[in-house]
Amino acid sequence: MLLFYILTQISTTPLNIIPPSELTAYDNPNDDGKKINIEWTLSPDDSLLDGYEIWRSEIKDSGYYKIGYIGRQKAHYQDAMQVKEGVTYYYEIRCRDRNYNYSEFSVPSEPVVSSSQWYDKNKTNVLFGLFLFSFIILGAIFQAKKGKTLFIRKINGLDALDEAVGRATEMGRPVLYVPGLGGVGDIATIAAINILSQVAKKTAEYNTPILVPNCDPIVMSVVQEVVKEAYLEKGRPEGYNTEHIFYLVGSQFPYAAGVGGIMVREKPATNLFMGYFAAEALILAETGNISGAIQIAGTDAVSQLPFFITACDYTIMGEELYAASAYLSRNPTLVSGIKGQDYNKLVLLFFLILGSILGLMGNNFIVNLFHS
């Protein structure tokens, strides 16, 4: 018992470790007022330590409680533990060694009050970039409206859409359109819906059934409207069948199983995979390949592109998916948007080359411009 008492006393008695000094606390800038930064000068005995305990109080001389711990050689801590805006806080720090011996507490910090800001200065470069980007795109649109002809390069996968729908018509089989796993908020899904609008016009024209199994009920509702509108526009409202655009299931692999089942049972002549895809991409594309359908895929999911390239006849890669709607409709205003995008790419390329050259010379000015 005596030994235990002595050991306990030793472990809780402050040793001759010098606590950290020059403790300063300040409000974290550009935030919602829920973070405070604390900095200090390391203890001279830092190499003997395990780390530092950070304590906080709302009164200078009492009521401190532990809010965090950070390892040795670190002189900065960000307090995000239920910090309230407008409340005054004080901080103290003490050292702890590997045997749980503690130093005395440091001198308390000056009072600090957290506040939230109305503008994030760190995002100024993003704001500037946004204006520049929008200005270039709008400029290109303005040019198109003035009647300037804009060239857009050939995209084989999109040119093949006509052929693919035609094949289904000749074979008397349906077209299967898979809009992927994404929700309606995903840009890839919106692009997929835009392409579907054009494909549905062709299926309406050729009187070919189009099947659209959905993974998201909101996407399904939008898709139903888009296809119905396309059939109306082509003067064939009777050709539209709500039963062909349906909600299958909300989970990834059951969805893949369901779509695979449709491919095997209905034997569509054309499979179109457009939108966001994950691990189910290869399952779908390979099942379609086995069923002998002509397949066109389009996704912005970089990791799935190799699978689609391998298993599909045509693949629309990354940004081509977004350009599809403009490419297919040949609407000058939409095409000009793509042109604007290309001009932006040129600007970015200029910064990339300049940044690389300056970076190699040890100047990180351009690199830092893109930090936020």
Add this chain to the structure above:
Amino acid sequence: MRKLVPLRICLVCGIVMLIQFFIPHNYSQTFFQYALDWLIVCGVFAVVIGLDSNFRLHLTRIIRRKKGWGYSLITMVAVLSVAFIGIKFGIGADSLFMKIYRNVEVPMDATMFSLLGFFMASASFRAFKAKNKEATVLLIIAVLMMLGRIPIGYFMWDKLPNLVEWIMMYPNMAAQRGILLGVGLGAAAMQLKILLGIERGWLGGAGD
């Protein structure tokens, strides 16, 4: 009018959320959190639409005895019985509902995922044929990559894992970043066009 109202809503909401991105203030963050919560609430209502579509589809198939109606019957029985079990006996960690989930759905999910291994082999077999110059380069790189990731590659040439790592870190990463840059710019351009009502395909009748 039918298109004008959604376009105006889209414009206003888009601009509000765009401004919100630059405001770190507490009010702005709370508003953002509310917007996310609304999305979840809308999503819950959307499930009802989804279930309605699903039930109609399968019931029609069963009633009309369409091809494969047996699968629809199994689906309906499974959906209704699991929903009944969940509502009647609860969905706690040790409930029957969770047992069904753990012992039926999870293994079936895993089975589908495992199929990827076989599909990958069949896809690779087709892709890695030296039909032309590009395919030959692909074949060589693929063989190097496969060897470099397994111990035998190291025993053949101890620098092979480093070479594979270099291929992954530089040529592969450069290509991926190129695509990603295009995707980023494309997505931003598309958002701008949707916001300004130039891209209207999502309303039906693309860009008209």
